[in-house]
Amino acid sequence: MVSGKRVMKYIENTTNRQVTYCKRRSGIMKKAHELSYLCDAQVCVVMFSERGKLHEYVSPSTTMKELFDRYEKNTDIDLSPSEYEAGNVNLLKTLENELRKQKEINSTLRKEIGQRTGQEDLSEFSYGQLLVLKGDLRHSLEIVRHHKIRSEEAHRGLRVRFLQGSHLNPLNAVPSQVTFQLQPSQHNLHDAAR
Numbered sequence: 185m186v187s188g189k190r191v192m193k194y195i196e197n198t199t200n201r202q203v204t205y206c207k208r209r210s211g212i213m214k215k216a217h218e219l220s221y222l223c224d225a226q227v228c229v230v231m232f233s234e235r236g237k238l239h240e241y242v243s244p245s246t247t248m249k250e251l252f253d254r255y256e257k258n259t260d261i262d263l264s265p266s267e268y269e270a271g272n273v274n275l276l277k278t279l280e281n282e283l284r285k286q287k288e289i290n291s292t293l294r295k296e297i298g299q300r301t302g303q304e305d306l307s308e309f310s311y312g313q314l315l316v317l318k319g320d321l322r323h324s325l326e327i328v329r330h331h332k333i334r335s336e337e338a339h340r341g342l343r344v345r346f347l348q349g350s351h352l353n354p355l356n357a358v359p360s361q362v363t364f365q366l367q368p369s370q371h372n373l374h375d376a377a378r
Contacts (some may be wrong), residue, residue, distance in 0.1 A: 201234070209239055216241045226251060 195201040209231060220227045220243040228251040229241040242248050256263055299306055300317070309317065 205233060209233075213239070213241050220244070226254075 195204055212229060212231075216227045216229045219225050224245070226243045226246045227241065228243070228246075228248060229239075231239040233239065240248075242251065252263055255261070297303075299309070300321075306314070306317075
């Protein structure tokens, strides 16, 4: 029986695909070990499974760093972080610092709100801070009183207009602009038909 070439195609079944990956991975690792041992070659194999699991083999006579350094030298490809990536690291540090500052501000504001609403203990305040808080409370109270007086005056004005009947009688609302015109009277049309 003669075996022909096998057609390479994607394995749809996940179980079969995983079994094939495990078998072929171990076969590749075995071949890399044999190549390193028999020929004294420096071999490095790095694989990531479908789920992201790392599998690697490095010849016992070398390290991964030495192989990557040789690779960089022979291919003129820089594997170290580029300026763009270093800029991202700096940006990340800046953003982390900003986030930390914003969290501190948030914490301070929450504490102040809690203290002003009576949910937090005021014993941590110094005498000067308590005086400032007292002034802030007085100022806030004046604002609330002012708004209350304005709303009561507006409500009183509406009540007066309602009691005067301006909402029902258009003559009371705008007396100078309402005029009436007299129409000539018409004879009863029913009387004319007789």
